[in-house]
Amino acid sequence: MRTFSFFNLTKGVLILTVELIDIEKSFGENKVLNKVSFSAKGGGAFGLLGRNGAGKTTIIRIVMGVFPPDGGTVTVNGKRVSQSGATFGYLPEERGLYPKHPIGDQLVYIGRLRGQTRADAEKSARQWLERFSLTDTYPKKLSVLSKGNQQKVQLAAAIINDPDIVILDEPFSGFDPVNAQLLKDVVGELVGRGKVVFFSSHQMNYVEEFCEHIAIIGSGRIVLEGNLRQIKRGYDRSNVFTVLDCPGGAFLELNKSDARFSEIAQGVSEKNGGAIVRLRKPEYRDRLLALLLERNLPVERFEVLEPTLEEIFVEKVGDTPADGGKQK
Amino acid sequence: MKTKQLKTVLFYEYGRYLHNKVFMVLTVAVTVIIFVALAFPRLMSLVNAAGEPGGEGEKPAVLIIDPQKFYSDETIFAATLTGYTFSVSRSPADDDALKKRIEDDELKAVLVVENPLELRIFQKENGFDSNLLAGQLQEICKQQLQISSLLDRGVSMNDAAAIVAGPQVELVTVGKSFLSAYIYTYALVMLLYMAIMLYGQFVATSVATEKSSRAMELLITSANPDALLFGKILGNGLAGLSQLSLWLVTILVGWRLNFAYWADNPVSTAFSSISPHILVLMVVFYVLGFFIFASAYGAVGSLVSRVEDIQTAATPLMLMVISSFTLGMFGMNFPEMAWVKVCSFIPVFTPMVMFVRVCMSDVPLWELVVSICLTAVAVALIALFSARIYRAGILMYGKPPTPKELVAALKNQKKY
Numbered sequence: 149m150r151t152f153s154f155f156n157l158t159k160g161v162l163i164l165t166v167e168l169i170d171i172e173k174s175f176g177e178n179k180v181l182n183k184v185s186f187s188a189k190g191g192g193a194f195g196l197l198g199r200n201g202a203g204k205t206t207i208i209r210i211v212m213g214v215f216p217p218d219g220g221t222v223t224v225n226g227k228r229v230s231q232s233g234a235t236f237g238y239l240p241e242e243r244g245l246y247p248k249h250p251i252g253d254q255l256v257y258i259g260r261l262r263g264q265t266r267a268d269a270e271k272s273a274r275q276w277l278e279r280f281s282l283t284d285t286y287p288k289k290l291s292v293l294s295k296g297n298q299q300k301v302q303l304a305a306a307i308i309n310d311p312d313i314v315i316l317d318e319p320f321s322g323f324d325p326v327n328a329q330l331l332k333d334v335v336g337e338l339v340g341r342g343k344v345v346f347f348s349s350h351q352m353n354y355v356e357e358f359c360e361h362i363a364i365i366g367s368g369r370i371v372l373e374g375n376l377r378q379i380k381r382g383y384d385r386s387n388v389f390t391v392l393d394c395p396g397g398a399f400l401e402l403n404k405s406d407a408r409f410s411e412i413a414q415g416v417s418e419k420n421g422g423a424i425v426r427l428r429k430p431e432y433r434d435r436l437l438a439l440l441l442e443r444n445l446p447v448e449r450f451e452v453l454e455p456t457l458e459e460i461f462v463e464k465v466g467d468t469p470a471d472g473g474k475q476k
Numbered sequence: 477m478k479t480k481q482l483k484t485v486l487f488y489e490y491g492r493y494l495h496n497k498v499f500m501v502l503t504v505a506v507t508v509i510i511f512v513a514l515a516f517p518r519l520m521s522l523v524n525a526a527g528e529p530g531g532e533g534e535k536p537a538v539l540i541i542d543p544q545k546f547y548s549d550e551t552i553f554a555a556t557l558t559g560y561t562f563s564v565s566r567s568p569a570d571d572d573a574l575k576k577r578i579e580d581d582e583l584k585a586v587l588v589v590e591n592p593l594e595l596r597i598f599q600k601e602n603g604f605d606s607n608l609l610a611g612q613l614q615e616i617c618k619q620q621l622q623i624s625s626l627l628d629r630g631v632s633m634n635d636a637a638a639i640v641a642g643p644q645v646e647l648v649t650v651g652k653s654f655l656s657a658y659i660y661t662y663a664l665v666m667l668l669y670m671a672i673m674l675y676g677q678f679v680a681t682s683v684a685t686e687k688s689s690r691a692m693e694l695l696i697t698s699a700n701p702d703a704l705l706f707g708k709i710l711g712n713g714l715a716g717l718s719q720l721s722l723w724l725v726t727i728l729v730g731w732r733l734n735f736a737y738w739a740d741n742p743v744s745t746a747f748s749s750i751s752p753h754i755l756v757l758m759v760v761f762y763v764l765g766f767f768i769f770a771s772a773y774g775a776v777g778s779l780v781s782r783v784e785d786i787q788t789a790a791t792p793l794m795l796m797v798i799s800s801f802t803l804g805m806f807g808m809n810f811p812e813m814a815w816v817k818v819c820s821f822i823p824v825f826t827p828m829v830m831f832v833r834v835c836m837s838d839v840p841l842w843e844l845v846v847s848i849c850l851t852a853v854a855v856a857l858i859a860l861f862s863a864r865i866y867r868a869g870i871l872m873y874g875k876p877p878t879p880k881e882l883v884a885a886l887k888n889q890k891k892y
Contacts, residue, residue: 176884212697214871238697244690248491254691258486261699305694 162192164224164234164312167210171220173206176318178370181217186363186373188310193335193345195359195376197352197457199465202365204348208315211346212236224313235262237311241318241348243302245290247358249453251301252275252286255308262309276304280330296327303331307338314338315346320354330357344468352458358385362457366465379452385430387453391422393446399423402443422449481699484713485707489682493715503719512729517737535561536584538613539577541569546592547620556616557609558586574598587613592621654836661835664758665828667720669801672765672773672827675716676773676797679709680786682776683866693869705778705866706859707768713763720762723886724755757834760848765827767855769797777863778869780876789876794823804828811836821847823854880891 167187171182180203188194198204210217213229224232246254252273259269261434277283280300280461290298299322299397304386307314316335338345349355355362356376372379381468392398395444402409414426427433433452440447455463490663493499512519536558541549550564569588578585578598595617597610619640626636638801684704686692731747738744751759803825807816811833820830820843830847833839868885869877877885 194489209697213698236697238694239692240693240697242690242693244693246686246691249688250495253488253491257484257488258694258698261481261695263480 149447164344164443165189166234166313166344167223168207168211169223171207171210171217171223173210173217173220176475181210182368184220184365184368184370186370188344188346188361190342190344191339191434192360193339193347193358195362196346196348196365197362197461198352198365201466202468203368204365204466205317206318207365208238208346208348210243211313212238212315230463234313235309237262237306237309237314238471239303239306239316239319241321241377242320243299245302245305250287251282251293252292254290255301255305258305259308262311264309272308272310273304276308277301279334280304280445288340295322299323300327300330303334307334311343313344313346315348318350319347320349320351352456352461356424361393364461364464366468369462370459376457377458381458382438383455385454386427386432388425388427388433388436389419389422389449389451389453390425390436390447392440393448398445399425402439402445406434406439406443408439412439421458424453440453478700478703481703482707482710485699485704486711489708489711490714492713493775503722507528507722510723510726511730515737516729518734521737533583535559536562537563537582539574539583539586540564540565540589541574541586542589543568544589546589548618549620552620552762554612557612558614559782560609569596571598585613587617589617589750589760592617596601597760629783630637633867638778653745653749655837656749657747657807659743660750661832662805664750664754664835665804665832667723668758668765668828668831669797669804671716671720671762673767673794673797675712675766676769676793677786677790678789679770680773680777681783682708682712683774683870684780684783684786686761687778687780687870696870697844701870702863705771705863709767709774713766713770716766717762718760721759725815728755754835757831757844761827762811764848764851764855765800768824768827768851768858769793771855771859771862772777775865775869778866779872779882781873785876800825800828804832807832817843821850823851826845 150212157222165191166188169185171184184203184207186194196204196207208451209215211222211229213222222229224234226389252270255273255276256266257273260266264272264388274283274286280299280303282300285293285297290301293301303319306316308455319331319335323331335345336345344411345358347355347359359376361374362376362379364371390399403416412427412432414428416426417424423435427436430452437447437450440450498592536559537551538557540547540553540562542564543566545566550562556561558748569586574583574586574588575598578600579585587595588596590596595614597613599610600609614833620641623633623636626639627633631639651711686695727747735744738747773790774792776793777786780786780789803816803819805818807813807829810816816829816833818835819825826847830839830844834844834859865882868882872885
């Protein structure tokens, strides 16, 4: 029987928290995970990032209980995973279902393995296939479908049992923009229903779009973890991107003609039809904006530059080896 | 949860067989072939009855040409070879005319007696019975010759006939009839061997396919690996058992319906003498033999990443099955030999060798029980070991691991 200690009373859905504490794992001599800790809460997507072979798949497998860690614990709402009664859904990076078996049969099979009754699994399989415009493929073999449609079946298999915890590994690979939108909608619904969604991807734009929290893994350690917005705020905020609706070179003029500008800024460089002003201190941005307005310059854009997730990722793990601990 | 998953996997795997067209066609086809084969004499008698009006039908004609009247009494031929009609000609033979009559199927054979020691037989050689007939004709002439020689030396007719006929032997078989046991044991061991070999390989292929198609990634995160392995083994084993049972039942039913039409030949005697407990033991030994090899095959399947690699990886196992079969075949000839007895207690060989011993000789009950118990223990141990290899193997991709790598992976597993 499931008992949950956390209830989100406002939405009336159960909110789970998955917590990893000091997870360690070695394969033979090869230490794959070293004191990995983070926690992910329902109702938001959690981005799990790292280079190939950093240990993401091992973390996923440990969370799902495929094998136990050598040290540390994984809990769901404070209980061990096996005792929490939490159910999982998984979209593996290396997609896999039976190519030669009928689609409906294998969806029902996966659902039943995860504890659904036959009736529930069949109902759920039909609902998801209908949602993905694949209703008439229920009796067909998987291999007759196009790649994009196979991916949709794969997604249906991941969430057929309405899992509490959903792990999506590179979910967007192989999807065209229309299907990507469908996937976004589905993930959005899962998050909205309070599911814990783990999201592992190298496509940083999607991670930025979805994930409130991220953890970056490098060589088996957590090198960065936390709320994505806060992480970005922790970075240097003294670069301002500005676009003025007047001919280029306005800033150079300003630089020469107004001494106040050089008090505020260290330098100016041109970029994408605008200019990046490097402030002497981040808080000078108000003074820069005031100066521009005072000089009646037509400001079209004024934006504190944050590093992109991609830049953060490269900075954090760019020098760690790829495929360092890849298990065959 | 684990038991439920086991059942789910079992029925899914079993269901795959029922949905597999090749499997179903093969099963039905073999069933039909068995049935038709058993009904063959009945069908033949129907065909013969239809083809030969007047019931008896025409018997093939044999002409005896004996101008010198050496073999005066042609009724002896007719009395001995009841399947033929005999006629005698006293005029000399015209070879070409005789050949023509045989060509035209007017005559089955012609026996030309040049003198008592020189015979010529003309016939077509178009069946196994051709040479049989020639031999029989020769034998009759030989006996006639012997009798007339004895009569010439003053031996009485009765004595002469007795001398030529030779001693009367009555063979009294004590215990099982070797020949009939041999025939049905051969058939049953063959069936057992094919079932164990085929279904073991199916298990390995099925596991390897799950790995190569990466369906394993999803399965392993959805179910317990033990449930996946043993559910698969049970599902495949059950499919094999269903097939085997269907065929055994077909043999039994087909035999019961048709045995009146089978003449008294060794094959029919053999099938009549299969006792029900042999069939029950066959099922028991199929189950044991299947499990002992199937769990090992499952482990082998988990070690390879591509279906093509199974053949290589499973070679040791295959050799084991083949040697078990070969031992069984040898054991059929010498069921009482010491080494056959010893082998029948070695678990991997028990299913076939002990089965052969039970069929071919009288095995004390305790030996049977001990060998079955030993095999059951071995099945459990091999299953436990295979499950550990399977757990390690299904997550390894790339080349099949070397024994050293495998040991390392198993050691790593011990920490859990």
